[in-house]
Amino acid sequence: MELTANAKINLTLDILRKREDGYHDLQMVMQSVTLADQLTVAPAQGEEGTALSDLHFLPTGGKNLAQMAAAAFRAATGRGGEVDVSIRKRVPVCAGLAGGSADAAAVLRAMNGLAGTGLSLEELAQIGERVGSDVPFCVLGGTALAEGRGERLTPLAPLPACYITLCKPPFSISTPQLFSRVNVRKIVRRPDTAGVIAALEAGDLAGVARRMYNVFEDVLETRRLAEINEIKSVLIDCGALGASMSGSGPSVFGLFADRDRAQEACDCLLESYRDVFLCAPAGPNV
Numbered sequence: 001m002e003l004t005a006n007a008k009i010n011l012t013l014d015i016l017r018k019r020e021d022g023y024h025d026l027q028m029v030m031q032s033v034t035l036a037d038q039l040t041v042a043p044a045q046g047e048e049g050t051a052l053s054d055l056h057f058l059p060t061g062g063k064n065l066a067q068m069a070a071a072a073f074r075a076a077t078g079r080g081g082e083v084d085v086s087i088r089k090r091v092p093v094c095a096g097l098a099g100g101s102a103d104a105a106a107v108l109r110a111m112n113g114l115a116g117t118g119l120s121l122e123e124l125a126q127i128g129e130r131v132g133s134d135v136p137f138c139v140l141g142g143t144a145l146a147e148g149r150g151e152r153l154t155p156l157a158p159l160p161a162c163y164i165t166l167c168k169p170p171f172s173i174s175t176p177q178l179f180s181r182v183n184v185r186k187i188v189r190r191p192d193t194a195g196v197i198a199a200l201e202a203g204d205l206a207g208v209a210r211r212m213y214n215v216f217e218d219v220l221e222t223r224r225l226a227e228i229n230e231i232k233s234v235l236i237d238c239g240a241l242g243a244s245m246s247g248s249g250p251s252v253f254g255l256f257a258d259r260d261r262a263q264e265a266c267d268c269l270l271e272s273y274r275d276v277f278l279c280a281p282a283g284p285n286v
Ligand code: ATP
Pocket: 057, 058, 059, 063, 064, 065, 066, 087, 092, 093, 094, 095, 096, 097, 098, 099, 100, 101, 103, 104, 134, 175, 247, 248
């Protein structure tokens, strides 16, 4: 079975409170994008399933999120055998783009087909929750409000047609470290989540773009923030309607109404960065 595993960007990321269980309650407007990994999922040749990709540093066995999803599917349904997963990795790793979660979500959809279980996407999303908090969104795809740890999903009106220039600078940011630096009471700037949702409903791309924000930007180390802001400036100077960091970073994206301007931003960023992509919004999975 061949599947496309779309990455996601955060049009907004807000942290509402720290919970008793140590996790944070989040509120995020998530959007699937056409930047994607390609997966092939087939019944395993050997006794145990494998997960092979074109990136040598990713785990190839049970620690790969693709295999963790297969195990979660078997545990939840009592159906489905071992599978071999082959991944053409195009989504940068540790980038705030949920590439691993997208692979996991694609495997859940594949297992559902291979085992003939006929589960709905919502049921698969529930299984995905056990694999990672971005997996439920990746199962559904499209545009959605994600709340709680990210597992409570409400589908939203789609992002109007546009072009997205995405750039991942060559450093990684530790998500637990970012969370530990957040003091919810001291967050000064927040995204206008309700305004973004209203702008989506109105089909107002510029209205979405100018209200985007990610509260993690507030707690980045100074030199990291400077680099994120520099990328944002390039995007805006090239004509982006708005720019923001995705998830726990470090990827930064800009939304463009015009393809040529989005391409120009790519060309500009490619002078300094390797991981630069031109993509578009992707619709929900069916
Ligand atoms: P998120 O936006 O959900 O925080 P991310 O983009 O920051 O995700 P990923 O690339 O999804 O991070 O995952 C990174 C970690 O998961 C790495 O430590 C990587 O080794 C591990 N991993 C396991 N399986 C995969 C996979 N199939 N693809 C990518 N990373 C994987």
